[in-house]
Amino acid sequence: MKIQKDQILGCNKSEIENHKENFDFLSHKLNKQGHDVNSILTMLADFQVAIPSWALGAGGTRFGRFSFFGEPSSLEQKIEDIGVLHSLTQTAGGVSLHIPWDIPSDYNAIKEQANILNIKFDAVNSNTFQDQKNAKETYKYGSLSNTSKAVREQAIQHNLEVIKIGDKLGSKALTVWLADGSCFPGQNNFQTAFQNTQDSLIDIYKGLPDDWKMLVEYKPYEPNFYSTVIQDWGASLMLANGCGDKAYTLVDLGHHLPNSNIEQIVSILQLKGKLGGFHFNDSKYGDDDLTVGSIKPYALFLIFNELVYGMANNPQNPDLAWMIDASHNVKDPLEDLIQSLEAIQEAYAKALLVNQDELKAAQLNNDVVKCQEIIQGAYRTDVRPLLENARLNSGGAISPLNTYRTLDIRGQLIKERGKNTVATGL
Numbered sequence: 001m002k003i004q005k006d007q008i009l010g011c012n013k014s015e016i017e018n019h020k021e022n023f024d025f026l027s028h029k030l031n032k033q034g035h036d037v038n039s040i041l042t043m044l045a046d047f048q049v050a051i052p053s054w055a056l057g058a059g060g061t062r063f064g065r066f067s068f069f070g071e072p073s074s075l076e077q078k079i080e081d082i083g084v085l086h087s088l089t090q091t092a093g094g095v096s097l098h099i100p101w102d103i104p105s106d107y108n109a110i111k112e113q114a115n116i117l118n119i120k121f122d123a124v125n126s127n128t129f130q131d132q133k134n135a136k137e138t139y140k141y142g143s144l145s146n147t148s149k150a151v152r153e154q155a156i157q158h159n160l161e162v163i164k165i166g167d168k169l170g171s172k173a174l175t176v177w178l179a180d181g182s183c184f185p186g187q188n189n190f191q192t193a194f195q196n197t198q199d200s201l202i203d204i205y206k207g208l209p210d211d212w213k214m215l216v217e218y219k220p221y222e223p224n225f226y227s228t229v230i231q232d233w234g235a236s237l238m239l240a241n242g243c244g245d246k247a248y249t250l251v252d253l254g255h256h257l258p259n260s261n262i263e264q265i266v267s268i269l270q271l272k273g274k275l276g277g278f279h280f281n282d283s284k285y286g287d288d289d290l291t292v293g294s295i296k297p298y299a300l301f302l303i304f305n306e307l308v309y310g311m312a313n314n315p316q317n318p319d320l321a322w323m324i325d326a327s328h329n330v331k332d333p334l335e336d337l338i339q340s341l342e343a344i345q346e347a348y349a350k351a352l353l354v355n356q357d358e359l360k361a362a363q364l365n366n367d368v369v370k371c372q373e374i375i376q377g378a379y380r381t382d383v384r385p386l387l388e389n390a391r392l393n394s395g396g397a398i399s400p401l402n403t404y405r406t407l408d409i410r411g412q413l414i415k416e417r418g419k420n421t422v423a424t425g426l
C-alpha cells in the first residue's frame with residue numbers, strides 16, 4: 001500500500017481554489033499584524049511527530065476490542081501505514097517501535113523501506129509491564145523496582161537489548177515507562193521500590209551510547225491503583241538526575257491527575273534543560289488516550305505556547321522527541337491519527353502567533369487583561385489554511401482526511417491484507 005503523488009495531486013485539484021481564497025485572506029491579515037507567514041510555514045513543515053507502532057491497529061479496553069479490518073500484522077505493514085499518513089499529512093516523519101513486538105527480521109530491508117518513505121526511527125520503547133512467553137521471571141509485582149534481584153536483572157537486560165535493536169536502526173533514544181507500583185497500602189516499601197528503580201535505571205543508562213537519550217515517563221496511577229513508583233514529573237526528574245546528563249523527563253498528556261497545570265510542568269522542565277520528550281493524546285477523566293485536541297484543545301494550545309517559548313529561549317534543553325500516544329477504540333486508527341496530527345499542528349501554529357514581545361511588556365506592566373487578550377487572540381485565529389499550505393508545499397494533501405476517504409485507503413488495505421488481521425503489540 002503506497003499512495004502515489006498524482007493521487008494526492010488529483011484530490012488537491014478540487015480543494016485548491018477554496019484553499020487559495022482562505023490562505024490569501026489569512027496571510028494578508030497575519031502579515032498586517034507583523035507575522036512572518038513564510039517562517040511560520042517553514043516551522044510547520046519542519047515539525048514532525050512520531051507514530052508509535054501500537055497506534056496503528058484497534059485499541060481495546062478491559063471490556064473488549066473491536067477490529068477495524070485490514071490492520072497491519074507485521075512491522076513492514078506498520079511502516080506502510082505510517083507512510084500513508086506521512087504522504088498525506090507530511091507530518092508523520094517518524095516511527096516509535098515497541099520491543100519485543102517490533103524486532104526486525106531483516107534490519108537492512110526495514111531501514112530501506114523507512115528511508116524510501118522518509119520515515120525516521122524515533123525513540124524505542126521497552127516493555128516490562130507484561131510477561132513475555134517463556135520469560136523466566138514474572139513482572140506481576142514490578143520490574144525495575146521488584147524486590148527480587150533476578151527480576152530486576154531480567155528487566156535491565158531487556159532494556160539493554162532494546163537499546164541494541166534501536167541502535168541498529170538509527171534510533172537515538174530509549175523511552176522507559178514502568179507499570180511498577182502497588183495496588184494496596186503496605187504492599188510496597190516506597191523507599192525500597194524507588195531506590196531499586198534508580199539503581200536499575202543507572203545500570204541501563206550505562207549501556208546507553210554517547211549520542212543517545214534516556215526518557216523517563218511518569219504516570220500517577222494505573223495499572224497499579226494505590227501507588228506507582230514514578231508517579232509524577234518530580235519523581236521522574238529525580239531519577240533522571242540520578243542517572244546523568246543523557247537522562248530526561250518525558251511528559252505524556254494523559255499521565256496527570258485531573259486539572260494538573262501541564263503547561264507549567266513543561267515550562268519549568270525546559271528551564272532546567274530536562275524535558276526530553278512529549279506524548280500527545282487527550283482525555284476527559286484519566287489516561288483515556290483519545291484523539292489529540294478532541295476534549296481540551298485550549299489546554300493543548302497553552303502547552304504549545306510554553307513549548308514554543310522554551311524552544312526559542314532555552315538552548316539548554318535539547319530537541320524534543322514528539323510522539324502521539326493514543327488508542328483507537330471506535331475510530332479507524334489512521335483517520336484518528338490524521339485528526340491528531342491536524343490538532344497538533346493547529347495548536348503549534350496558534351502558539352507561533354503569540355506575540356512574545358507584546359506579552360512580555362504586558363506582563364511587566366501587570367496588565368492582566370492585555371495578557372489574556374494576547375493569548376486568546378492567537379488561540380481564536382483559524383490557522384487551518386496555514387496547515388493546508390504547509391502540506392501543499394511539501395507535496396501533501398490539502399485535506400488529508402478527505403483524500404484518505406476519497407482514495408478509499410481502508411478499503412484497499414482490507415483488500416490487500418484481508419479482513420481479520422490483528423495488529424501486534426496492543
Ligand SMILES: [Mn+2]
Pocket residue numbers: 217252279325
Ligand atoms: Mn506515553
